[in-house]
Amino acid sequence: MEKQDQLLMKKQNRLLVLELIRAMSPISRIQLSKVTKMSPTSITRIVQELQEEGFVRESLIESTSIGRKPTLLELCPDVLYTVGVELDRRIVRVGLVDFLGELVDFKLFQRKSQESYKETLNNIQEKTVQIINENHIEMKKVIGLGVGLPGSIDYEKGIVKISEQLQWENIPLADDLKELTTHNIIIDNELKMKIIAENTIGQSIDSDNCILLGIGSGIGAAILLHGEVHRGTSNNAGEIGHTVIDPNGVICHCGKVGCLSTYISESAIIADANKVKPINSIEEVYDAYRSKETWACNIMDRVTTYIALAVSNMACLYEPEYIILSGHLIDELPGIGKFIEEKCDRYIWQSIRQNLKIVYSKLGSEGVVRGAAIQAQKVLLDL
């Protein structure tokens, strides 16, 4: 609990009006006054400030209300931009995102297998300059970069504490990238960025309590409670990949036994597949599954069981409104969703199951980029 003062109060009310214009655009001043229960005078004053600062404009769309038509308000998409970056082991995605959260342009580059930290940073810098210039955006309108990456991230200090996938440990990524690009930098775990996107432009816009499950090279979750990312003591909340689910299970590369990721991660699936035939990539397993090869069906049957167990655990502990399934597995094998849901029906306690919506991310490969850019706007935009 914090002391409430007039300055904070004003700031929160401005933010509330801005967020309502974002969510309900186009909207009239009268509607804003009704929804916020603020006086028409306060609304007029706040809207005028936001217009003068360039965040809000009068819409060309006409109100459909009867009688004198009130002017409708909307956000100015081009008042500012951020760049969203998704950093993964083999690929880096860079996107330019406007004030509405829309992707203006998108680039990607492959990371070479021996690519150094410095080379990666230089490539990000190069693509960032390129994407801004090619779209003729004034540099001063770009307020910063948001970067999402796998691993345990100290988002306040901008440090990558540990990232197994990138093989980075205690790297001051935000500072290094700021020095190189001269932009403000926000970094966070990729799934925490992605859930921001789902909540702003994706599958859970109407909910403040949802969980995103990401299933790809690893498995993890991000949690949104009361509209805020739940972080835990050191931003590791949601790291379910190394939850032990079977104390008699197989040994995990982390040194423990029966971790969830030993059943679901791509490397675990490939290792199992190799007991049947030589398999080099997860795509070959997915192809075999699509062709209904028995061994692949058996492996994927076990995978859906453990995904459903993870969903069940999350549902019982948090009781969220939505669990959003996302990641390479879901993108590649959308049909697998119905098997996961069937098992969830069997595993999840009925009182919780009946209120839970299981949905599928539609943001695909844009999710982390857009989420990172939107999060950078939320953090860096000082109203």
Place this chain on the structure above:
Amino acid sequence: MEKQDQLLMKKQNRLLVLELIRAMSPISRIQLSKVTKMSPTSITRIVQELQEEGFVRESLIESTSIGRKPTLLELCPDVLYTVGVELDRRIVRVGLVDFLGELVDFKLFQRKSQESYKETLNNIQEKTVQIINENHIEMKKVIGLGVGLPGSIDYEKGIVKISEQLQWENIPLADDLKELTTHNIIIDNELKMKIIAENTIGQSIDSDNCILLGIGSGIGAAILLHGEVHRGTSNNAGEIGHTVIDPNGVICHCGKVGCLSTYISESAIIADANKVKPINSIEEVYDAYRSKETWACNIMDRVTTYIALAVSNMACLYEPEYIILSGHLIDELPGIGKFIEEKCDRYIWQSIRQNLKIVYSKLGSEGVVRGAAIQAQKVLLDL
């Protein structure tokens, strides 16, 4: 996000001052001003109001500061009272609690095996009147009753949706009890009440992010985030007893397979014990364990494994500061804690384990009663 207005702001600042006096008592006006960053004038005004209303008084304890001694402030314990009630299958506990959260007096009665809903309510009413009268408390000082009970509770409507243990379904407990006692009634799940007690007078006073695990006739958890009970869509967050942890496990009375409670609940333990010798109560199992009988050690070894798995799941999903272990098992076999912790060390990912404190409830049989009474004060006290 809500509109911020002056009235709300004043109310929040009053509450902040009151809570600080509670937490840091005895405390001077100057210290309050420093901690809250409010002006000395504002503090003096708020404190004067709180004194006039009887919530706060000047302490007899002298400040140890050098120079002119500032007057220290503290709460008035006897400004108001609430009654806390713990309703369980076989036993009902009733406690009178003052404004400091201290237990003034405590009574309990056994529920007969065929006791009707109405009889139980009458007994609660009788004990409530008795405990108030015997302690010579003016009835108008008792602002309400808080009731904690096992099951799925609609705490806003005051309805017991379902309680397996009490065999109640869709019972308007709060309304019925209000009609009988004429007091305001707050009801909630027992563990949600208990974590309020742990956070106010127990093991997690200094933390706003903690989880309470209750292990007794059943198993469940309550979760506190940012100082508020996390409820989920319909107040079922934390209901981990029927989380499936082994899809090849034994059938549970809920109809599912491999629920956590099939490994840990008292009835499951007793059923297992009966495979060895005739055992009628959990106390006999505990006695055998204390005497190091092999079968009892094996059963309890498995129990600690599954408790550690539950702790591991909760730790990875929430990353809380504390996990508080409580309930009949922990109260009766305090030595078992070290086995649970050893397994937690093995199961929980190191980055999360290192920041997690595993502690043990010391409130014993008073926990739910005091928590329910404190929660009733929080909800009913309209500053």
